[in-house]
Amino acid sequence: QLTIIFKSFQECVDQKVYQAEMDELPAAFVDGSKNGGDKHGANSLKITEKVSGQHIEIQAKYIGTTIVVRQVGRYLTFAVRMPEEVVNAVEDRDSQGLYLCLRGCPLNQQIDFQAIRSAQATEGRARRKGPSLPAPPEAFTYETATAKCREKLPVEDLYFQSCVFDLLTTGDVNFMLAAYYAFEDVKMLHSNxxxxHLYERTRVLTPGNAAPTGTHPTLWVALLCLCWLCLL
Structure with a gap:
């Protein structure tokens, strides 16, 4: 379940709660409304349905925030663009609810893509030397996963690597689409x-595939999970 809470703000908007679950992506807040209520600035908070049951967008103009929520296969994804001043104001009061937005994934939960590539290469060599065993119908090798992800994500950045990892571990091609839409949302939301494109900091890149100096994740999030998000 994804829950988004917009607290009451001066004479602008009433408190509004948005909730989404798998196969239920409503184009309204839980009270049935599509804007911020009866106050003068109610239209500074509104929901727009982009694709029925698959894609909605919430504009909170009074705090300069845009939220994109999608259902991709059996998964909910979201992306957020929020001014730094708003994030810092929230952090001053309660940083727990926005830990991922503020600091990213904890180090012990980050994916080591280089280790995965190395393990896949070792496994591939062992398979070629040993007896040939039939693979499960939806199983991906590193080579087939990269080829599949490259159909939607031609640049080998972290979106691409996440796609490869998810195909290797789940065999579910919906993760390819989730990574693709995450990048599409970033293209829409990112001001720069x-x-x-985000890259592993330890990765050695060729000049033609190098990220700009100092590239870091900015104030948006695109996560492939069922989660809670509280704003303000």
Missing amino acids: KDKL
Whole structure:
């Protein structure tokens, strides 16, 4: 379940709660409304349905925030663009609810893509030397996973690597679409188009595939999970 809470703000908007679950992506808040209520600035908070049951967008103009929520296969994804001043104001009061937005994934939960590539290469060599065993119908090798992800994500950045990892571990091609839409949302939300692609910091890149100096994740989030998000 995904829950988004917009607290009452001066004479602008009433408190509103948005909830989404798998196969239920409503184009309204839980009270049935599509804007911020009866106050003068009610239309500064509104929900727009982009694709029925698959894609909605919430604009909270009074705090300069945009939220994109999608259902991709059996998964909910979301992306957020929020001013730094708003994030810092929230952090001053309660940083627990926005830990991922503020600091990213904890180090012990981050994916080591280089280790995965190395393990896949070792496994591939062992398979070639040993007896040939039939693979499960939806199983991906590193080579087939990269080829599949490259259909939607031609640049080998972290979106691409996440796609490869998910195909290797689940065999579910919906993760390819989730990674693709995550990048599409970032293209729409990010103000600096030169910093759309994120790379592993330890990765050695060729000049033609290098990220701009100082590229870091900015104030948006695109997570492939069922989660809670509280704003303000």
